Amino acid sequence: MIAAAVGLSHSPLIGKNDPAPGVIAAVDAAMHEVRAFVSAFHPDLVVLYAPDHYNGFFYKEMPPFCLATEANAVGDFGSAAGPLSVDTDAARAIALGVLERGVDLTISARMTVDHGFVQPLEVLFGGIDRVPVVPVFVNGVATPLGPISRIRALGTAIGEAAAELDRRVLFVGSGGLSHDPPVPVLDGAPPRVADALIEGRPPTPEQRARGEQRVVQAGRDYAAGSTAMIPINPTWDNLVLDTLAGGRLDDVDSWSVEWMGAEGGGSAHEVRTWIAAFASLATIGEYRMTSRFYQAIPEWIAGFAAATAAATSLPEAAR
Numbered sequence: 001m002i003a004a005a006v007g008l009s010h011s012p013l014i015g016k017n018d019p020a021p022g023v024i025a026a027v028d029a030a031m032h033e034v035r036a037f038v039s040a041f042h043p044d045l046v047v048l049y050a051p052d053h054y055n056g057f058f059y060k061e062m063p064p065f066c067l068a069t070e071a072n073a074v075g076d077f078g079s080a081a082g083p084l085s086v087d088t089d090a091a092r093a094i095a096l097g098v099l100e101r102g103v104d105l106t107i108s109a110r111m112t113v114d115h116g117f118v119q120p121l122e123v124l125f126g127g128i129d130r131v132p133v134v135p136v137f138v139n140g141v142a143t144p145l146g147p148i149s150r151i152r153a154l155g156t157a158i159g160e161a162a163a164e165l166d167r168r169v170l171f172v173g174s175g176g177l178s179h180d181p182p183v184p185v186l187d188g189a190p191p192r193v194a195d196a197l198i199e200g201r202p203p204t205p206e207q208r209a210r211g212e213q214r215v216v217q218a219g220r221d222y223a224a225g226s227t228a229m230i231p232i233n234p235t236w237d238n239l240v241l242d243t244l245a246g247g248r249l250d251d252v253d254s255w256s257v258e259w260m261g262a263e264g265g266g267s268a269h270e271v272r273t274w275i276a277a278f279a280s281l282a283t284i285g286e287y288r289m290t291s292r293f294y295q296a297i298p299e300w301i302a303g304f305a306a307a308t309a310a311a312t313s314l315p316e317a318a319r
């Protein structure tokens with residue numbers, strides 16, 4: 001296997017509640033750099049780790065992680081809807097390889113995904129059907145959340161299983177870093193909300209539009225400084241990036257669920273997707289972080305980051 005990795009924040013507020021033009025220009029330049037990296041690497045398989053925001057996974061059955069052999073996007077927040085170009089054979093082979101390595105992976109033969117999966121495919125490849133992909137859901141919001149060491153174990157097992165395919169594999173982690181957007185919480189939820197989080201009945205278009213407008217308004221209030229959501233934490237975000245850049249993946253095993261939430265907010269656990277992606281890359285040996293962008297963007301309620309990494313053994317031209 002030839003491998004590389006990308007970590008990329010997502011936000012449903014991109015294009016709906018944008019920051020100052022200078023910030024947009026900096027993000028655009030960073031995205032340009034990430035796309036150039038991906039284009040030069042030219043993956044023939046993408047393993048995409050992403051969370052869900054109660055569009056595909058509900059408390060009726062909530063796995064810590066799940067690999068899809070087929071997937072459909074709901075089209076939330078204006079993101080693309082429809083089938084993802086899942087490489088079903090590769091997905092099945094990786095799933096088997098992961099189970100053989102002692103990680104109890106859940107499988108979905110028809111996963112429903114949302115903007116967490118779609119945004120990185122749109123940003124990096126221009127659509128959800130452009131590149132063979134293996135989608136891997138990583139729970140980052142629904143408590144109780146398991147230890148980070150299991151996410152690293154998942155990433156390692158997927159990396160080792162993917163290595164047996166002899167492909168050019170790009171591992172992508174979607175989400176984070178520190179952020180506390182208005183994602184509903186089961187604990188203490190009123191019965192109607194609790195029922196929706198457990199059963200997962202698809203919202204009507206009107207209900208979806210109202211929910212999305214609430215998130216947009218929350219972004220406006222957050223940027224104006226008039227909310228109780230916890231602040232973006234650049235110090236913690238840079239600690240996360242430093243840890244991944246330094247290849248110190250063992251360190252994350254001691255990161256407690258509580259500490260991550262306290263430092264990074266309710267959705268800080270989307271960082272699990274980055275940890276999985278970098279753990280997968282690390283299975284082929286030493287890697288180098290080849291680019292790194294970070295900007296706190298309150299308008300998007302995001303410690304917004306993008307990073308690329310490649311095996312040190314990969315020739316410079318292909319990184």
Ligand SMILES: O=C(O)CCC(=O)/C=C/C=C(\O)C(=O)O
Nearest residue numbers: 010011012053181182183211215
């Ligand atoms: O309110 C809802 O029902 C959905 C809210 C939602 O989907 C928010 C998503 C936020 C992110 O994906 C993020 O900032 O990472």
Ligand SMILES: [Fe+2]
Nearest residue numbers: 051116175270
């Ligand atoms: Fe998210």
